[in-house]
Amino acid sequence: xxxxxxxxxxxxxxxxxxxxxxxxxxxxxxxxxxxxxxxxxxxxxxxxxxxxxxxxxxxxxxxxxxxxxxxxxxxxxxxxxxxxxxxxxxxxxxxxxxxxxxxxxxxxxxxxxxxxxxxxxxxxxxxxxxxxxxxxxxxxxxxxxxxxxxxxxxxxxxxxxxxxxxxxxxxxxxxxxxxxxxxxxxxxxxxxxxxxxxxxxxxxxxxxxxxxxxxxxxxxxxxxxx
Amino acid sequence: xxxxxxxxxxxxxxxxxxxxxxxxxxxxxxxxxxxxxxxxxxxxxxxxxxxxxxxxxxxxxxxxxxxxxxxxxxxxxxxxxxxxxxxxxxxxxxxxxxxxxxxxxxxxxxxxxxxxxxxxxxxxxxxxxxxxxxxxxxxxxxxxxxxxxxxxxxxxx
Numbered sequence: 001x002x003x004x005x006x007x008x009x010x011x012x013x014x015x016x017x018x019x020x021x022x023x024x025x026x027x028x029x030x031x032x033x034x035x036x037x038x039x040x041x042x043x044x045x046x047x048x049x050x051x052x053x054x055x056x057x058x059x060x061x062x063x064x065x066x067x068x069x070x071x072x073x074x075x076x077x078x079x080x081x082x083x084x085x086x087x088x089x090x091x092x093x094x095x096x097x098x099x100x101x102x103x104x105x106x107x108x109x110x111x112x113x114x115x116x117x118x119x120x121x122x123x124x125x126x127x128x129x130x131x132x133x134x135x136x137x138x139x140x141x142x143x144x145x146x147x148x149x150x151x152x153x154x155x156x157x158x159x160x161x162x163x164x165x166x167x168x169x170x171x172x173x174x175x176x177x178x179x180x181x182x183x184x185x186x187x188x189x190x191x192x193x194x195x196x197x198x199x200x201x202x203x204x205x206x207x208x209x210x211x212x213x214x215x216x217x218x219x220x221x222x223x224x225x226x
Numbered sequence: 227x228x229x230x231x232x233x234x235x236x237x238x239x240x241x242x243x244x245x246x247x248x249x250x251x252x253x254x255x256x257x258x259x260x261x262x263x264x265x266x267x268x269x270x271x272x273x274x275x276x277x278x279x280x281x282x283x284x285x286x287x288x289x290x291x292x293x294x295x296x297x298x299x300x301x302x303x304x305x306x307x308x309x310x311x312x313x314x315x316x317x318x319x320x321x322x323x324x325x326x327x328x329x330x331x332x333x334x335x336x337x338x339x340x341x342x343x344x345x346x347x348x349x350x351x352x353x354x355x356x357x358x359x360x361x362x363x364x365x366x367x368x369x370x371x372x373x374x375x376x377x378x379x380x381x382x383x
Binding site for chain 1: 232235264272275282290294297298
């Protein structure tokens with residue numbers, strides 16, 4: 001691509017007109033109500049940890065289910081995520097929001113699970129989960145508006161495969177943007193990075209995904225029939 | 227991708243009117259096929275990523291917190307062993323130990339066979355001998371004792 005020179009791809013984004021004046025007040029994650037809760041957990045207050053679990057369990061469960069599409073796996077990994085949070089919350093440094101930190105742990109756990117599953121699958125496992133079968137059985141015939149279930153599953157697998165080719169940080173960022181629907185401004189507040197950095201990181205992550213898709217010659221990015 | 231497009235990419239992907247350079251940007255996208263193709267691919271990619279959204283906010287089954295605590299307790303119990311068994315450090319330690327054992331084993335076997343301590347059964351059999359009978363005259367008995375002593379000393383060295 002002529003427009004996509006290597007130099008332009010590595011250059012930082014130019015600041016938008018009035019970008020400096022639009023700079024938002026940076027949210028200090030040390031002074032929020034959430035930070036007080038984290039400090040209580042760090043001080044081994046079990047009630048505070050229970051509050052963290054109750055506050056984020058639905059979110060964590062939904063993230064995992066969105067990626068794995070299997071309720072049992074989601075339950076198991078969600079437990080693992082909170083166990084990990086329990087053991088590593090002492091290392092939480094308040095540079096990002098607690099949700100962003102939990103999100104990263106959750107996505108990483110999902111990818112650890114997928115990696116281990118891929119190894120096991122080579123030996124004996126089927127690629128098709130129980131939930132997949134159920135969805136296949138209950139699916140409506142393909143209409144003009146929605147792609148058939150098997151195509152959706154293939155797209156789902158493809159995007160998971162592509163996401164495995166980028167770093168954990170890029171993966172979390174792009175999922176927070178595309179799956180959770182956060183704006184660049186929100187991401188900046190959540191992660192503690194400035195908007196320009198977020199834009200650069202997102203752009204590079206998108207480019208890496210496109211290159212990964214190009215490498216998977218047999219699975220080109222086809223527009224989903226929406 | 228040109229800077230103006232790249233800078234407004236997130237707005238373009240969300241279908242929002244770019245905050246700046248709106249008119250010029252639209253013109254650029256209609257003129258520059260490369261930029262327009264790349265934005266198109268990224269839009270497709272963005273749609274695909276949305277497939278990872280959970281259909282709705284989901285709750286784990288009741289008793290989730292108790293199961294989390296149970297898992298924490300299990301992990302706390304085996305955390306010392308887990309540090310060796312499941313960590314990268316543990317794996318490396320296991321490989322290093324195996325390598326050292328293999329090298330030492332090879333060295334010991336090589337050393338022993340060079341010194342002839344690991345002979346074959348026939349060689350070992352040859353080492354068996356009977357003492358010369360200490361009979362006859364006093365001089366003959368003395369010679370037999372000395373000969374036996376010399377054989378024993380030789381086999382000990």
